Amino acid sequence: MNIVKAIYPGSFDPLTNGHLDLIARAAKIFDHLVVAILRNSSKNPLFTVEERVAMLSEGTAEFGNDVSVSTFDGLLVDYAREQRAHAVVRGIRAISDYEYEFQMALMNRRLSPDVETIFLMPDAKYSFVSSRLVKEVFRLGGSVDGLVPKFVIERMKDKNRAMIESQR
Ligand code: PNS
Numbered sequence: 521m522n523i524v525k526a527i528y529p530g531s532f533d534p535l536t537n538g539h540l541d542l543i544a545r546a547a548k549i550f551d552h553l554v555v556a557i558l559r560n561s562s563k564n565p566l567f568t569v570e571e572r573v574a575m576l577s578e579g580t581a582e583f584g585n586d587v588s589v590s591t592f593d594g595l596l597v598d599y600a601r602e603q604r605a606h607a608v609v610r611g612i613r614a615i616s617d618y619e620y621e622f623q624m625a626l627m628n629r630r631l632s633p634d635v636e637t638i639f640l641m642p643d644a645k646y647s648f649v650s651s652r653l654v655k656e657v658f659r660l661g662g663s664v665d666g667l668v669p670k671f672v673i674e675r676m677k678d679k680n681r682a683m684i685e686s687q688r
Contacts, residue, residue, distance in 0.1 A: 526550040526607040529596050532557055533565045534672045535575045536654055538646035542611045545640050547586050559593045566655055579669055597632035612639045613647045
């Protein structure tokens with residue numbers, strides 16, 4: 521049987537409800553979706569890659585074998601080839617996302633013409649939600665209820681507590 525497989529790559533630091541909305545949409549289209557966390561990001565992450573794998577595994581458990589969680593290093597197109605994936609899925613929340621995503625998609629196409637990038641839109645209620653803003657709002661004491669899963673809020677609280685402890 522020919523399984524149509526896609527990769528949804530990203531930092532997922534942390535997983536948001538916007539990511540989960542996109543995963544649900546992509547899981548309906550593809551036979552198998554690999555949610556792939558970039559390992560060698562230059563950004564200074566809040567959560568370790570292992571913590572993010574755990575959060576994504578919990579968040580995608582309801583999809584069973586249709587969705588798996590993994591990590592990758594280096595070029596996305598090399599990982600896509602290794603995984604025998606037919607497509608890369610990326611979310612477009614607003615026109616402002618488009619420019620960067622368009623550049624990445626065309627660069628990836630140049631590197632690997634066989635891999636198609638598919639853009640999906642999350643529900644409009646998540647169009648302003650980003651991991652970066654979630655972290656900032658949480659750090660400054662604002663509510664992120666409804667923007668990330670409840671268990672992610674708990675892990676963010678745990679991180680905060682650990683940070684406060686280490687500063688004592
Ligand atoms: O969630 P993010 O940070 O927007 O995800 C960006 C990601 C991981 C998709 C992108 O940085 C990526 O694919 N990095 C892997 C390295 C690579 O292939 N770079 C060339 C992209 S054109």
